[in-house]
Amino acid sequence: MTWSGVVAASLLVGCGGDVSTEPSVPMQEQQQQANTEPTGLPEIRLDSLEAIPLDSTLTNKTRSLVRAKLAQGQAQFHREIPVVDDSGLQVILRDTGTNGDETAGDQVFSAFASVDFVSHQATQDRIVEFQQQNPQEQLTFATFDNRELVSERAVTALSRDVFRPGIPIPLFPVGITKAVKPAHSLVINAPSVVNDPTRTYDPCTNTGNPNGVWTFNHLMTQMANTPMTGISPSAFTEQWLREWLTPQNINSWTVAPRSAMSTKVLGPWPRIGSQLDMTKSPFKLVAIVNRLDLGKGTGPAGYGGSGAGELRFVFAVVDKSSGGCNMRSFMVIHEYGVPKRPCPEVKTWAQQWLALSGMALGSATYNAALQNLTQQVVMANAAPAKPNGSAINQVRSNEDMLDPRWELREFRLGLAPTPSLLSETTTVLTPLDYHNNTALLANFINANTPAILANSYSVPLTYASQPFLGSNPWMLSPATFWQAPGVTNNNARHKFSLNTCSGCHADETDTYFMHINPSGGLSNFLAASFPGPFTVADPVSGVPRNYYEMRDRAQHLYSVAHQSCIFRRFDIALRSPH
Structure with a gap:
């Protein structure tokens, strides 16, 4: 089933439905699979992360299809992307064409997980507030390599129109440092x-x-x-x-x-x-x-x-x-x-x-x-x-x-x-x-x-x-x-x-x-x-x-x-x- 088919099925089933066509992976097995990669590998670095809400209402624990891409050069080291979702569950994103992943081997890793869209929307409001209070200053998010500042990226608020079921919603970290003394x-x-x-x-x-x-x-x-x-x-x-x-x-x-x-x-x-x-x-x-x-x-x-x-x-x-x-x-x-x-x-x-x-x-x-x-x-x-x-x-x-x-x-x-x-x-x-x-x-x-x-x-x-x-x-x-x-x-x-x-x-x-x-x-x-x-x-x-x-x-x-x-x-x- 493609991700678009999964989304449609979920919206028809409603909040209580199970969208997965595969049996869930037991937590102990997930943990064992996550730990099978060789030690000494570089830590997982993401290029992007997004979630497609599957519930009709966006909450702090919205059932979602989560998709991620690894940063350049990471694919040779990592076959899985483990995450902790907003229900506290440990979930593994995979690029296997199963369990919500659309196409095997396309470097898009996917899995079903709960996402807190309430806090994500509130973060966008804070970005807008910052921009209004500091019109001459571009909000950025800095990237560090160990202790060294290596880059910055501009941060722009997502439109409220994006926050709808069935729509891919980008997930990205924000740190408004002026709020911290x-x-x-x-x-x-x-x-x-x-x-x-x-x-x-x-x-x-x-x-x-x-x-x-x-x-x-x-x-x-x-x-x-x-x-x-x-x-x-x-x-x-x-x-x-x-x-x-x-x-x-x-x-x-x-x-x-x-x-x-x-x-x-x-x-x-x-x-x-x-x-x-x-x-x-x-x-x-x-x-x-x-x-x-x-x-x-x-x-x-x-x-x-x-x-x-x-x-x-x-x-x-x-x-x-x-x-x-x-x-x-x-x-x-x-x-x-x-x-x-x-x-x-x-x-x-x-x-x-x-x-x-x-x-x-x-x-x-x-x-x-x-x-x-x-x-x-x-x-x-x-x-x-x-x-x-x-x-x-x-x-x-x-x-x-x-x-x-x-x-x-x-x-x-x-x-x-x-x-x-x-x-x-x-x-x-x-x-x-x-x-x-x-x-x-x-x-x-x-x-x-x-x-x-x-x-x-x-x-x-x-x-x-x-x-x-x-x-x-x-x-x-x-x-x-x-x-x-x-x-x-x-x-x-x-x-x-x-x-x-x-x-x-x-x-x-x-x-x-x-x-x-x-x-x-x-x-x-x-x-x-x-x-x-x-x-x-x-x-x-x-x-x-x-x-x-x-x-x-x-x-x-x-x-x-x-x-x-x-x-x-x-x-x-x-x-x-x-």
Whole structure:
């Protein structure tokens, strides 16, 4: 049956009819089929997506024939296009000439699915409103390749006349970034928030609430989850900090101790008996960060959904070792995986963050709404299946307070032999420092160039029988980046370097070690706003690299908050977590 015949049959049957002439594919079989493609393939990128309503009335769950075309060059990699529809079902679009697909092998992938046309129509109204309010400005949607801005396309509202049964209706993502205030909804560093006396504590002035919901004390207490683990927050915290005082063997590499941890952090920290007084923590909150963008493409496995990303708290250590109290360049970042997975939950989460852009920053209403969001994530047992029941993904540090050599470290729960404690581990996507500028690195980049360019690679523990994935990357100067003689594709080198901890925090983004500093200030890479972007010369080729980080995050937030679940098929997962 052709698609036109399917549409006609559906309209005759009405809302309760089954338009398919084939038996539905069981969900377990669909999942198995979706996962049969080889790993390491480039992520699915769409050229176009459209839906033909089959119901006589367009609703938020309209039965539709959904059709998609892959972007140029994708057909050689992908035989199926999995999506999550607006009923929460996992659906596979195929080019087999069956189950609604008109012609096998014509590069049009089709399947029956539910589509939310109510939100799609509302989005068109918002486009019209934007155009009326900004008559001299063309609304565009930006495309990013990992972190780099590569193109923009004009966005024009669809006519209301298009929204009729039996008519192909284009589906395309829209992100009206002017509706998003980054300082309210993305990177929150306003003094009226991070110094809120009922929710935060200032260890230099001893003011605020030492048990507040945004304090280091509160976060570590919830992470320790004493009723589950039997470990006190004080013991949990001190064990973590003492990892700096002893050599750590990580992937056959010895991480040297930094003895100043004892004199500059643990020594001055007041105690109650032998226990650290958690209400006198030397960690000062400087920012709360919504990383919804890290959820791109991490929804139901392979189906093009998106998760809710991460929630991050950024703290700076205050130094009282010399009798004064000074904010130092020792940043600690708590990075929580937001425990929301089904698309409706993620959409509600995004809507709540977007709503903050309409509130007075730091007002009682704003801070209460932000607290409601953060508490959903940081409380004990927010993620029952994870170690300690904590939603924490990792804790990272970025400092040169303990040693003149700038160093980054990463810690996780769940690692042997102490799974309930934070243990140092490898740093994501970053090789051991001594591999930089070596033939081994060149060999790895050259051998993996297609996967690196497609953002589908990983950095293994070992490569060519040598320990490869690193820990505690050092940066001796802001000119740090990854390179090696013999690399044949500089774009692959650039992407690889940008995705490392040390490359991202230095020359690839023209950053001086910190994207958020002890005063809450943002790097140019992070702060770039309209008219943007922030342009950095490639450290090897000199080619300009255009970054527009806040636009990417704002665009994604707006789209997730306002557009239907099926639009998440356009999302491309970020490779770098930085």
